[in-house]
Amino acid sequence: MTNGITVSDNFTLNIYGDPNGTDDLFNASRLTLGTNSKLYIDQYASLEIDGVTNFTGRGAWIKVDGHYKTGSISTTGNSSMTLEVDEDATVIVEGDIDMNGNSKLTFLGNGTDPEYNLEEGNSRSIVDIRGQIKTNGNTAEIVADNITVFICNGIDPNVRTDELNDGLFETYCLSALPVQWGDITVTYRGWCHCMEVNWTTFKEWDNSHFEVERSFQGVDAFEMVGRVEGRGWASEISSYQFVEERLPIKKGRVYYRIKQVDYNGSFRYSEVVSHSLPAMDDAPTPAWYIYPNPSYGQGIRLRLSGEGLYKNEEVFVRLLSPGHGSTLPIRLQPNEYNEWDIAALTRNLSQGFYILEIKSGTATTHLKLVRKH
Secondary structure, three states: OEOOEEEOOOOEEEEOOOOOOOOEEEEEOOEEEOOOOEEEEOOOEEEEEEEEEEEOOEEEEEEEOOEEEEEEEEEOOOOEEEEEEOOOOEEEEOOOEEEOOOOEEEEEEOOOOOOOOOOOOOOOOEEEEOOOEEEOOOOOEEEEEOOEEEEOOOEOOOOEEEEEOOOEEEOOOHHHOOEEEEEEEEEEEOOOOEEEEEEEEEEEEEEEEEEEEEEEOOOOOOEEEEEEEEEEEEOOOEEEEEEEOOOOOOOEEEEEEEEEEEOOOOEEEOOOEEEEEOOOOOOOOOEEEEEOOOEOOOOOEEEEEOOOOOOOOOEEEEEEEOOOEEOOOEEEOOOOOOEEEOHHHHOOOOOEEEEEEEEEOOEEEEEEEEEOO
């Protein structure tokens, strides 16, 4: 983080991100813009100001195509400035906007929809102000031009407002919805006895990550089963997926919810969705299988299908290879899922065919494993 950024009078500062990677984040303690200064943030860049953004002269301009977040905004007397926001950009003011003296601040958008759809998002420029717009006089003015400006704590009555070209000032807290949820679905995959959880978001603000939580046979015993990183800030639809492979072998109903966590540690939950979990085939003898098979170098797991088949006998596995002999057997510790990670046996395999030998009690099973590049 830099101590501060100053854009001097009649100077232009452009901030660009990497179009081939994730959004590039630039951080500073404060931002100062002089007379006729210009700051441009492109669609791949993010600028975060921990403290205040100061407008100190007339004609200052910030154009945001990416992401811009500031702790607060302050204007000096007799100053005028414009904050231009693209329809896909994210602009957040964490605190207040102080309009000092005879100052004017114009919020300018470029979206094509006359109103913002809070549930689904659309082609509309927006600004999220989480504090108040206030003044120390009675000649300050704010303008919303083809943009919706959400102000959590309202506007000082001494600040004059003007709404142009379907511009709107909305006095409620948009920040109560750091993520606008889309669909959340759960699909059972029988080949791996696993659940595939998919979800989408329409917009994201300050979104650090998601934690996938699961409960079996009820909604009062959720536990975290996975984590998926969020995008931070996004103005378009984002899609996510988590696959849970460690499921109980008993049949029943599985419930999922997604915990969305902000960068500051605050969190909120999605709706709860569920899916039936079928019973594993209750065969008279243990039914073992390995997956993925063929393997392309990823971790390989061994599963015993059939509820009640495993009687806590000792289980030993080893790998047999024509022309290469066998590995030393390893013992599998009992667990409630009847599933084991056997990567220790398979991680260094070359391309070819192998036999996995499984000894459980008095029974011996052989499974063919194919390793491909």
